[in-house]
Amino acid sequence: MKKKCLAAVLVLLLVVTAMPLMGATAETNYYVVTSNQKGLNLRSDTSTDATVITVIPYGAKVGWIGLTENKSWAAVYYGDHNGYVMVRYLSKKKPAEPKKETPVTSSTYKTFEAADYYATVTPSTPTGYVNLRWAPSKSTEIHGRYHQGSTLRVIAENDSWAQVLDEATMTCGYMLKNFLR
Amino acid sequence: MKKIIAAFLCALLAVSGVALAEPVKLMDSTSRFDVTLSLPEGAELTLNELQSDYSVAKAAFGDLAPVGILIAPSEEYAEMSLADLSDEEVNKMLADTAIDFDEPASAIDVTPSGNKYIIVRQDGTQSMATIITIYRGYFVQLVQFFDEYEPLTEADTEFLMNVLYGIEFVDVAK
Numbered sequence: 001m002k003k004k005c006l007a008a009v010l011v012l013l014l015v016v017t018a019m020p021l022m023g024a025t026a027e028t029n030y031y032v033v034t035s036n037q038k039g040l041n042l043r044s045d046t047s048t049d050a051t052v053i054t055v056i057p058y059g060a061k062v063g064w065i066g067l068t069e070n071k072s073w074a075a076v077y078y079g080d081h082n083g084y085v086m087v088r089y090l091s092k093k094k095p096a097e098p099k100k101e102t103p104v105t106s107s108t109y110k111t112f113e114a115a116d117y118y119a120t121v122t123p124s125t126p127t128g129y130v131n132l133r134w135a136p137s138k139s140t141e142i143h144g145r146y147h148q149g150s151t152l153r154v155i156a157e158n159d160s161w162a163q164v165l166d167e168a169t170m171t172c173g174y175m176l177k178n179f180l181r
Numbered sequence: 182m183k184k185i186i187a188a189f190l191c192a193l194l195a196v197s198g199v200a201l202a203e204p205v206k207l208m209d210s211t212s213r214f215d216v217t218l219s220l221p222e223g224a225e226l227t228l229n230e231l232q233s234d235y236s237v238a239k240a241a242f243g244d245l246a247p248v249g250i251l252i253a254p255s256e257e258y259a260e261m262s263l264a265d266l267s268d269e270e271v272n273k274m275l276a277d278t279a280i281d282f283d284e285p286a287s288a289i290d291v292t293p294s295g296n297k298y299i300i301v302r303q304d305g306t307q308s309m310a311t312i313i314t315i316y317r318g319y320f321v322q323l324v325q326f327f328d329e330y331e332p333l334t335e336a337d338t339e340f341l342m343n344v345l346y347g348i349e350f351v352d353v354a355k
Contacts, residue, residue: 036257048254086256124277127251127322131281138283
């Protein structure tokens with residue numbers, strides 16, 4: 001089972017890098033969200049080697065132009081500038097003001113409330129992953145790993161955990177909300 | 182300089198009785214460098230995808246726990262290495278990495294070639310280990326666990342470290 005899950009995760013990793021951001025249109029605005037709450041480089045081309053045109057502040061709104069061919073970058077506009085940014089640092093939701101993080105408890109079975117929205121898995125690092133567990137506790141078995149860009153359907157949540165459904169594999173489990181955007 | 186580093190790595194692994202296989206390219210070259218991996222002879226490398234800005238691979242060696250290798254660029258730490266970050270930033274990164282572990286043990290250490298890295302592991306019913314480092318704006322993450330999360334032995338950890346030490350960023354002549 002676990003081999004299949006891990007294989008599925010690897011496939012998912014490859015697939016999601018080819019998935020365009022859901023619902024992105026020319027009128028859609030996105031916000032810059034970086035894990036270190038610093039600005040994001042707007043570049044002249046789709047590479048971290050390209051010239052930096054300007055730095056977009058954390059939380060600033062950018063206008064969406066379109067996803068690039070390799071799906072890791074997006075063409076956007078910010079003020080008078082057009083350029084490219086890495087997709088993983090964009091969110092449809094405006095981030096809250098930077099604040100001191102509250103510690104996540106190891107497990108919480110606090111009452112879950114029903115929810116119904118789609119969220120994007122955003123690990124704390126570009127290479128990171130987020131575990132999917134069968135119960136809202138870090139001591140329970142992991143039955144999936146999700147990397148940057150995976151879309152999951154949140155069907156219930158409490159302060160720390162979300163119950164999610166992976167509609168691609170019809171796998172249900174629990175994931176820390178820290179990593180869902 | 183890179184010849185000196187490569188020679189040092191060869192010497193390190195030779196002392197531990199492990200011969201090096203030919204380096205394998207993990208990423209297509211950026212304009213600045215190639216990323217290669219040298220593994221002990223007999224180890225197998227599965228490269229899932231070779232792109233200009235993202236690499237997913239898996240290294241295996243006999244019955245030892247396999248090591249997943251993920252390399253991707255970071256805009257948050259563009260041009261930086263882990264040693265360039267403040268203690269606060271490194272500790273936050275360690276905390277973020279460990280947050281999804283149940284009972285993590287962690288450390289911050291330095292490779293023989295002088296690159297800082299973070300290692301987080303947990304033992305017990307779900308044994309796994311992960312190493313994170315940043316080098317010249319690229320995140321490098323290694324993840325090691327058995328399919329059923331059986332305990333990791335010293336030999337497994339030695340293989341994990343060999344993989345880390347075998348990764349090299351080779352400057353590309355412009």
